[in-house]
Amino acid sequence: MYHHIRLSEDTDHVFKVDNSGKVQKEGVTMKAAACAVLLLLALAQVKALKCNYCFSKGSDLCNPTSTQTCTGSANACASVILQGPLSQSFRQCMNMAVCQGFIKTPGAFATCCSTDLCN
Numbered sequence: 664m665y666h667h668i669r670l671s672e673d674t675d676h677v678f679k680v681d682n683s684g685k686v687q688k689e690g691v692t693m694k695a696a697a698c699a700v701l702l703l704l705a706l707a708q709v710k711a712l713k714c715n716y717c718f719s720k721g722s723d724l725c726n727p728t729s730t731q732t733c734t735g736s737a738n739a740c741a742s743v744i745l746q747g748p749l750s751q752s753f754r755q756c757m758n759m760a761v762c763q764g765f766i767k768t769p770g771a772f773a774t775c776c777s778t779d780l781c782n
Contacts, residue, residue, distance in 0.1 A: 713779045714740035715754045722750040730780065731756050740782035741765065743773045754782045 711734065715727035724744055733740075733756035741757040743765050744750075762775035776782060 712738065712740065712756065712777065714756045715742075715780055715782050716756075718751070718753045718755075720749075720751050722746055722752070724752045725754060727754055739775045739777050740780070741773060741775055742782040743771060746770045746772070 711732045714731050714733060715729075716731040717725035717728045719725035722744060724742060736758045737756035739757055739759040739762050740754070741762040742752075742754045743762075744752040747770050757775070759775055759777065762773060765771045765773035766775065774782065
């Protein structure tokens with residue numbers, strides 16, 4: 664059972680007190696729920712990053728054969744060529760820090776970007 668308390672006639676703030684003495688401002692729960700719904704809708708509008716995808720053996724950069732939708736911590740599109748006895752190249756979604764690690768790796772040539780199909 665709740666008791667409604669109005670602080671004064673000229674205010675719209677209504678509080679309810681349950682039998683245990685807990686006080687809650689009326690309408691707070693609905694406002695919180697409405698904010699949560701709006702936040703979820705805003706997050707749903709965020710599109711996942713899309714990257715070109717391919718893999719090939721050899722020292723030339725592969726031609727994209729398909730696209731890949733990035734998930735999890737993969738927040739960049741990468742183009743990587745690894746030279747040496749086992750030369751290979753690939754384009755794919757990748758974590759930006761990992762991609763930047765390829766840039767610093769001897770014998771590797773890499774580009775990292777974060778817009779759709781930028782690799």
